[in-house]
Amino acid sequence: MGKKFERTQIIIGFILFMAFLISIPFFASDYWMTLLVLILIYTVYASGWNLFSGLTGYTNFGLAWFIGISGYLSSILIADYQWFWLLAWPMGGLLVSILSMGVGYILLRIKGVYFAISMVALTEGTRELFGTGYLEPITHGGKGIPFVAGIRLPTLYWSILFLAFATVFICYKITSSRFGLRLVAIREDEQAAETLGIHTTKEKIIAFALSAFLVGLGGAIHCTYQNYIDPNYAFNIQLTLTPIVMTLFGGIGTVFGPVLGATLFTFIHEILWAELTLLYMAIFGAILMILILFFPQGLLGWMKEKGILPKIRKI
Amino acid sequence: MTVREPLLKIENIVKRFGEVVALDHCSFEIEKGSIAGLIGPNGAGKTTLFNVITGILQPEEGHIFFKGKEITGRRPHEIARMGIGRTYQIIRIFPKMTLLENLLVVGKERGEAVVEKALQLLERVKLYDKKDEYASDLSFGQQKLLSLAQVLMLDSELILLDEPAAGINPTLQNELMELIHRLNEEGKTFIIVEHDMKVIANHCQKAIALNYGQKIAEGSCSVILKDETLLEHYFGR
Amino acid sequence: MTNFLEILIRGLMLGSVYALVGMGLTLVWGVVGIVNIAHGEFVMLGAYFAFWIFSFFHLNPLISVALSLPFFFLIGTMIHKRITERLTNAPELSALILTFGMSILIWNLAQFFWTNTYRSVPYLTGNFSVMGLILAKSKTVSFFLALGITLSLFAFLKYSKMGKGIRATSQNSEVALVCGIDTKKMRALTFGMGIALAGAAGAIVSLQWVIFPQMGGSYVSKAFAIVVLGGLGNVQGALVGGFIIGVLESLVTQYMSAKMAQIIPSLIILIILLLKPTGLFKK
């Protein structure tokens, strides 16, 4: 009885919260909406990163590659071929998820630090390649593509809100599913998982491609929101790093850790950026070091450890 | 009457690590429904043999047949799904998963059936009460039981156990061996690597002795345990 | 032909400095087990070290190269004792992320204090002309400096007691322990040496290129390519790897474009990791 009641309470609370989020464009100022858009974009990045890396333990240092590839395709479709944004975005996501299957098939046999480095190398290599003259007819080279997608801020906000919600929902579903368990098994002991009949290569690639799709969609929306793309911007290591820090901050391998991390961190970013622009990155780096040294589990992990939250995977 | 096909057939397996020959033309057969002991001193190649059978290592020469089908060169997960399960000497469960999750992750069934099966198995290894605890919180012996339950989740016909009795207390040891016998009666076949001669003598119908990667003796336990050359290698006499 | 030879020599000279950076990274990674992303930042700090010594004391930059070794060695051992030592038993990736943070912290602080202005040490301008080959004086001197440090490092590792202790720790730390070697101390020393190599490389770099706070990134990516080429922990391999990267860079810059040359490290990392993950020269 009591449990059911709790459940209805949660559902009602959730519906009210969603209604509030959806109605924001009707009363909030553009500043707040912009801030929320950023939070939501980073929620997608962080959750998407966590979906693969947090569960399988393969640290993906190539998030910017997902963002850049998808951002480029969608931006080119919008800028050069006048595609409708709603069609261009999924194309970006699809392309990067298909490419990531190939990349994953090749690179996911490399373990640990080497995998992380190979993803950085892939991102950096692609960034340099996009900036050279060889791909200029397609990518416009290093000078970038400024474009206008003809989308209003509220529409963009609702789109990213929908994507963020979908991403978190997918993460929630996966984390509490047996597919999620298989991914965690890979993180805990890949060889043992294999001798227990788990097709680890397949599971890894599926998770990698799914992560690429979600993050890629986020990247496409991000570029549309910025109305601009260039190699240094789209493949910036910063885009890889920030979501990782957010996830670590909230709690790696948890469902709501990345959401919490993205939200808190975007606010911190706003304050630091406004107050300490010149030292912003230094503080960012220091926070990263402190997190690894003292709170490797993140906020949610720490709360689970202390017994404030139950130790279940669904949170 | 046709000749009975052995469940597992090892044929001339050679495995080298650099210049060291870990398995040297090793051959034997395992009958369905038996419990076989695999003995030999440390470094004799027992664990390597397990790794080769389960596909973790690829042999340089030789063939392995399971139920008449060749499994040499297949990936570990394929071999596992064909019905060969194993446990490790150093327990390799998934520490940051609950006991129930440790079993669910292995199961092939869909929907509620898998949960039911997992709970039944937990009951069977007497870990039901701890189903929602992290596997890392279990004692060494309990982890061994959990590891066996994981293999049972797979419905393996052939189960390879790497030193199941080592390092756990006698009561638990007896429980474990009793469980193995009951499973054997239900039709499961076992190969057990064990150092403890008591365990081999009391529980195995047949023993295979390895040394320097070669099979040096094979036969019923009583014969093997009287084998002089074996004793020499094993105990230094 | 002379032109080609010149490009080759230029590549080798470039490579000798890269090798210095790469050897530091491979030592720390192989012996201490810490992947130091912030390695490039110490190259940057080394360059600024030489620059400030030159602008304040007007000392010969060659002296600042010599000074940079003990200075950065001390800094390295201190950083290890205070920070990275805690990661000895932590997962490899913790070190990766921690040093990433350290890298950002260092370059941003450098940017904050020293601004983004490009600086350089005006020393040894002009060229040597040897047998029809025209070689920049600063680069030639750098080459011999880098080579000198490399050879001293080899000699140190091969013949000195500490060097033997460090090699022992990297090959089998349990046996090193039972030999009575304080492996913890060896790791701290190695970390210090790695940082010292990066700092000295930076001081050498300052003789020939401009200095700016974010210069570390390009060095660390080359260093990673060198480690992957030479095999983890293999110092000789790193020297060869450094030469390979240097020559390739020089050739590609000449015959394709400077932009293409920037892709080389990434390309090498990807290719080697796929084909031969243990490196080309793993014994």
Next chain:
Amino acid sequence: MKPCWSIILEDKNILVDEGKVEIKRDNLLFIEGLVSGYGKMEILHGVSLSVGKGEIVGLIGPNGAGKSTVLKAVGGLLKITSGKVVFLGEEITNHPPYQIVEKGMAFNPQGRVVFPEMTVQEHLDLGAWTIKERKQKEEALERVYQLFPWLREKRKRRAAQMSGGEQQMLSLARAMMIQPKLLLLDEPSLGLSPKWVQTVFEKIVEIKNSGIPCLIVEQKAAMILEYSDYGYVLEMGKNRFEGKGHDLLQNPDVRRLYLGG
């Protein structure tokens, strides 16, 4: 068969010759109530033993009994949770390995115990790491070359190029460079052919005869007991039997349980 009887003392059986209840042993190493293990996993639940001057002491027991763990804990490679280790009258519980080595305890761990890329000469240099004086080092080297004459010709050979038996001997030689007052050996026969096992054990006896006591963990139980002055049998991280080597060898319980017949 010699008649023997066992007295139950706490939960372990001490086998003693009839009539001589007390065995006088001059303790060099003395371990009491040792509790240790890996991380959360406790392997030793209170092991006590001692090594006297000029003795070979064998430590046997089934796999997982904690034999190697005892040596690692004594050598400072594992953290000791409770109990104490006294060496040469000084407590060395939880001292770092390099201090323990400096006091004169040489420990040869199990398995591949060489530096693969180093030469014989370098191994011996590293063995003498704790010796400060040059003259002492040269003396140690001379003594080791006397003990292992064949090493002299193979000075420049890398360990990776040597056979398993040669590696084991090299490792023994390396340990002797410390000029130890006690030698701990973990399964010196592991992976060796019978001929090499014989050679290694002959060396150990030679070392013992030169006055250096050894504590040896062995799986070849019958063989080690043959050589041992005193032996301990561990089971489940606890003492089970102890007694003179030959007495243990003759004891029907020990034979049945651990000697295969």
